[in-house]
Every structure is written in C-alpha cells, then in structure tokens.
Amino acid sequence: MKTKYREFKISEITPEMEGKEVKIAGWVHSVRRVGKIAFLVLRDYTGLIQVTFRVPKDASDEEKERMKELVKKVTQIPLESVVAVKGVVRRDPRAPRGVEIAGKEIEILNEAKSPLPLDVSGKVDAHIDTRLSNRPIDLRRPESQAVLRLVSIATKAIRSYLYTLDFTEVFTPKIIASGTEGGAQMVPVFYFGKNAFLAQSPQLYKELLTSSLEYVFEIAPAWRHEESDTPYHLAEFISVDIEMAFADYEDVMKVLENVVKNVRDAFVREGSKWLEVLNYQPPEVNLPIPRISYKEAWEILKAEGIEIEPGEDFGTPELRKLSEVLEKEGKTSGGFYFIVEWPADARPFYTKRGRKEEIGGKEIYLSESFDLNWKHLEISSGSTRIHKRAELEEEMKARGLNPQSFEWYLKWFDYGMPPHAGWGMGLQRLMVPLTGIPNVRLAASFPRDMKRLVP
C-alpha cells in the first residue's frame, strides 16, 4: 500500500522497474563515501537497497552544486536515522537483488543520536538483558524480528486450522473473582474498590462456553506471579486455549498435535525467510505424536536409576532424562511426545478421574489427562474435564478449595453442562522448538517477568 512517505517497500523494487522514479523510506543501515559518490544502504522491514548519490557529469552547474551538497549531507547522516529518498531505479547486476537507486533527493525524517545503546546490525552479540532493555531497537536486529514474525505466522496457522473444525474465537474475562487453581501465583487487581485477580487461564470460562458455543478457542494474555527466574517462565504469557463439548482427552490431543504440525508446516511454507535468518530448521512433526503413560514414564525413569515418589509430578531433570531415552528409542516426533494418564491428585480439580493402577507398589488413581512435551519442556497441558457437579465439589474439597467460592461456576453444572475436554498451550513455549530460541522472553514483544515492568 502506498502511503504518505513511500510509494514502494524496498522488496517491491525490481530490475523491471529500471528508469522509474520512486519514493522509498526507511533507516540508514550504513553509509560511506568513495571519492565523490555517497553510498547509502537503506533498510525497511522488507530488506536492504543501496542508494547512490553522485554528481552528474552532464548537468547544469546549479544541479552539479546541489548534488555535491547532497553527497556531503548524506555522508553525515547518523546511522539508524529515518529518511525518505527519491531516486531512479537502476539495474545493477552486482547488487544483491539486481537493483540500486540513483538518489536524487533525501529527506531526513528523524535524525538518530549516536552512539546507539545497542548495535542493531547484529554483528555484535549482546546479552539478553541488554537486548530486552533496549527492545524497541533490538527488534531491528533481523534475528530478533524473525521470532516475532514467526509468532504472528503461528497464530495465523493455529486459527486457520481451528476454523476448519468450526471453532469459535472467544474473549473471556481477564479480571476474575476467584482463581482457577488458587495459590500464591495470582496477580491481584483492584477493581472498582473490590479485590480481584488477573486470570491465570481462561479455564473455567471456556468450560462454561462449551455448554452453548461447544467448540471455542482463545489466544490471549494470562498471568502468573512466577517466582522462578528461568528461561521458560513469563509473568505475562500468551495462552492458546481450546475447549470442546462432547469430546474427551484423546479427541483434543488429536486437535493439539494437528495444531503443532500446522504451525510447523506454516513456518516452512510462509516463514522460510525468517527461519533462514535464524539459521534454524524446525523438527518435522509426524502424526500421531507418540503417547506414553505416566506409568511407563515412571518405569523408564526407574530403570534409569531415577526413582520418583509414585504419583508425583516430574521435574526438569526427570524430563531431560526421559526425553533422552524416548528419543533414543525413536518414541518422539521431532522431540515431541505426550505423557498421558497422570495421577489424578497431581492435576487440577477439574480433571476427570480415571481408573486405579499400581505404580511402584502404590495404588494410584489416574486421570484422563496429558502433557505435550518437547524434550524437557512442557508445551501444553490438557484433559477430559469433570462435567458433574458432585464430582467437582469432591475434587475441590480434596484440594482444600472451598466450593462456595466457585458457586458462580459450579451452579451451571446443574443445567446441562456437556462432557468436555480441552487444553492450554503457552504460545511462547511452542516457539522454543519451532524457532530455536533459548528463552521464551524472545518470543514476547516486551516480556514481563519478576524484574521487568519496562519497557
């Protein structure tokens, strides 16, 4: 689209446009002078182009003087200044895309100070803290930008796939009266003089919506006061959530693995430019992604000399070991695997209880639940949900939650809640396997964690 300051984006300039006068705009990526010629490399988000300013031989003295001044002016523009350029397209077989611009006029739209607080050429490596503190210009670095471009491709691919299954996009409330799982991780809000919280997840609301809209999804922020400063936790993250009426955990696992595959395939199809910038090839995701039960996982760990208390959750060291074994045995799909049928007591109250089983000499109630992991990292978690009020109340009590404070949610189970199932997935977490980033913060525009409230 042609806008006030430019007629073309840089990538739209092609050799076929030779001789055409164009107006482009962007950042001064580099500038140098060789004799009487100024070479300016202009950058916009689509690419780079060289603009050459030279004093013409066959022109009036006046024009020669003007261009001489211009060459001088161009040479003095600080890097990262914003400029608009008028010039003529010229074929140049030596140029990266076969074209350059013969510059005629330049307007400095915003002059940059120097030095910059962060090198944006990407040549100088910077610590992640420095990068995040200087995020607005860090995002001019191709590899920083690439990740956010891929995040955008991811949300597009997720939605496209869910639309094919007739899901409805919903927006559930983020200011809520009581927490999904309670606990110290809730972020308090002062709401019209009342104490409230920020939603840790759309869990209870998306469940309620299955009793009318049936298939719902949401991609929205969620909040946890994460006290652990790890590369995989954000205090504000983007949660991808689905919930389906008349489905169980096996049904929604199928949706989930297709979502992951669709994102991966969209990256290869639409995001190859950005993957190249990152020099990363996401793993191929063949379906079905292998499932192993909690019991099998527990036994593999035991055989490896790691004995977990039966019924307890696995930590990162356990998942590292487990995924190593699974990868060796070819029981992952590009590093992805499901652990299914978790011990019921280790899962949230709304998780459907399953059969009893003996694990490590203990009788354990299982549940219709799963985690999707990639290597040691939990990407998504889901389950069949309880749809009977009495069962819900029992599970709440067993976890020290007071059913009365959930009455606003429980009462609808009296009026036709369907069986349902769903999952939640951390969008930034999914970017770890699919973009190769070492830290989920790099998949957030301006990450929020324990220490970071600005920019």
Added chain:
Amino acid sequence: MKTKYREFKISEITPEMEGKEVKIAGWVHSVRRVGKIAFLVLRDYTGLIQVTFRVPKDASDEEKERMKELVKKVTQIPLESVVAVKGVVRRDPRAPRGVEIAGKEIEILNEAKSPLPLDVSGKVDAHIDTRLSNRPIDLRRPESQAVLRLVSIATKAIRSYLYTLDFTEVFTPKIIASGTEGGAQMVPVFYFGKNAFLAQSPQLYKELLTSSLEYVFEIAPAWRHEESDTPYHLAEFISVDIEMAFADYEDVMKVLENVVKNVRDAFVREGSKWLEVLNYQPPEVNLPIPRISYKEAWEILKAEGIEIEPGEDFGTPELRKLSEVLEKEGKTSGGFYFIVEWPADARPFYTKRGRKEEIGGKEIYLSESFDLNWKHLEISSGSTRIHKRAELEEEMKARGLNPQSFEWYLKWFDYGMPPHAGWGMGLQRLMVPLTGIPNVRLAASFPRDMKRLVP
C-alpha cells in the same frame, strides 16, 4: 470431527443418510409423548433434529419391553439435559430438514435441574441483567449466541484483511508502569510488590513497534474504570489496534474503512445464518466513508442551534443531531462518517498538531486526527502520531504529564522513530451497527462493568 460422544453434528445428518445408524449428542430442547411414541427434539450448536422413540410392531417381546421402557424414560428427561442418542436416519418430508432419527438408545450424560433460571427457548423475553447473570445458559438462546458467532467472524475478517497488507500480529504487555493518558480510569495491579496498571490501550507499545516491525496490529483486552453505566461502555473491552510506519492519518483511515467494510461483507457472506436469527441486516458500507472536518461539524451544529465552545469535544446529544443532519444530506455511508482534524488540545499528547484555523471566532490548533462514528456512537479514534521527541515532551507538559515518567517510551524517539499513524477500535462497539445489538455487553462473553465481576 468425530468425537467420543458423537459421530455427527446435527446439521451433518442429511436425507441421503437414510438407513444409517448414527450417534449424535446435544441438549433436550423439547420432549412430548403422543400415545406410545416419544418425540424428543435434540439441539446442538448446529441445529435441531427430531428423535422419535416408538415400540416396534415386529420385534421380540424383550425388545418391545425395552423400547416401552425407553419411551417412558425419554418422556421424563428434564429439558436442557445433555444426552447422547443412537438411532437410524429416516427421511421425513414433514421434518424441517427432511430427516428425523428413529431412536434406539439414549444415554443421559448430564441431567438438568428444573426449573431453569432463564428460559433458553428465546420465547420468553428476559431483562439484559437477568440474561448476563445467567450468561452460560443465556448463550444457548439463538440470538445471544448469534452475536458471539458474529464477533468471531469479525475478528477473522479483520485479520484476513490486515494480512493482505502485510501486517504482523503482536501481543503488547498488559501490565504497564504508567498510563497512556493518565487519569482516574486506570485499573491498578499489584505486580511483584510494585504498583502498576492494566493497559488502557496498547498505544505506546504499538508505536514503538513501528520502528522495527513497521505494520502491526493487535486484538486484545484493554481496561478502563468506566464510572459511567451506559449501554456503550465496558470496563474490559476488546481493542482492535493498528499502527503503521511511514503513514499518516489519511493512510490509516483508508485501512480502517476497509476493515469495517470487510467485516460487514464477511457477515453477509459467512454469517447470514446468524444475521437471520437476529433479524438484522447490517448497513451497506460504500467507500470512501464520508469525511467532515471538526470545523464543518461545529458549523452544522451551530446552524442547528447547538453552540459548542470552539475546540471542545462533542457529546452524545451533539453527535445525535450531527448524524441526523448528515444522514439527511446523504453524507454518511450506512450511518458511518469520519470527523477529521480535531482541535489538538482535545486529543491525547501523542497526536500530531496541524494548522491553525478560525472556528467560531477563535483561533484553534487542529490536529491530524479522526474519529469514525456510526450515528451517535464513536467506533474508532486515530491520528498521525508525533515522531519527534521535543514535540512529544511539549505536548505532555501542556497536559500536565511529566515526561520523566514516560522516559522508557520517549528515549526511543532519539534512535530513529519513523513517522507513523494508527487507530484503536472497540470491537464490541463495532458490533452495534453490524449486529443491531442495543448494548455492547451483548458482544462480550462475560462482560465486566462497574457492577459485574461474576460470572
């Protein structure tokens, strides 16, 4: 997709499937008995179907007895209970879609209590407060559900259009250190022991992103402690935001009017079923949507006997009168019109100041800004933004804001902020003209306002 509890959605059952045994599931919409036959109307989100249970003439005594019991059982199921049905598809020319199901088995998945707190058939009109307090089952009413289905179609259409212009979807932080415009409408958050706020808009962050990603959009919640209890205000609303580098207010107005047109056209194309339920036809949106300047608007009002202090904002009564006049003169597009070039002092600090003009005998600084209205309702607001630090600081001071508390934002204007422009639009507000709802709350799944924190 076939799931645990059903093989087909109701709308997928066609006369061509005659004789096929199917498993379907849904809610008991109505049930009656005529002689020895039970007629159950089953509902899922795709439609209704009649399931007939009758005692067969040519069957074993055992089977006859079983079906007799079944007929009795079916007749006693409370309305809105959730059931799964097995039966055989039968052509029935008298049935609405030409098919019914000869029921063979029924499983009650969740029995509903009666009476229901709200009639869901839609036959009994309920007050909006009652509806919102019973939102999980209110959304089973076709006209309630229709609005949320159309909201989902709207977000899809908005994104589709913006993708064609190469916009990147972003997620900006919702917990922020200082407000965009300050003021009493900020919702306080207690963030890791620090005082912070919920974002009223992604304004400052989306601006910063234009210096790298250039074209960005976001569809996300935003919060305002709205003390005014009107049909058009929510404390938590969905804000559709775009921001474009190298563009001015005229460029982004073009994007905005195309967004509105695309949503309207998508409703007619993909949402006709839901529009029929609402018995509403959205107005045709022909482009360009007419623009009138603040000065012209001011003069029209004066001619109508309404004299506003020159430079002041218009209120709802003024917009009602103004839009009446414009509609009479054919100067709206289906009720939509832009008011452009607002007095600079009446706009937020980041708005680009324009030329001086005489209005009502006063010299007034205008700005490169606009509102998109529909009749008396403001749908969207936008402008060219200031991209020079010194100008921003001046405008802040003029509004009693302290530039130091915006240093985290201002400092990036030293390092190559491009000229940029954008707008924000209330998604639920847009639904007023396009779905005919009288209250924006009806376009939220679980609205949040002064009084409403649950459900």
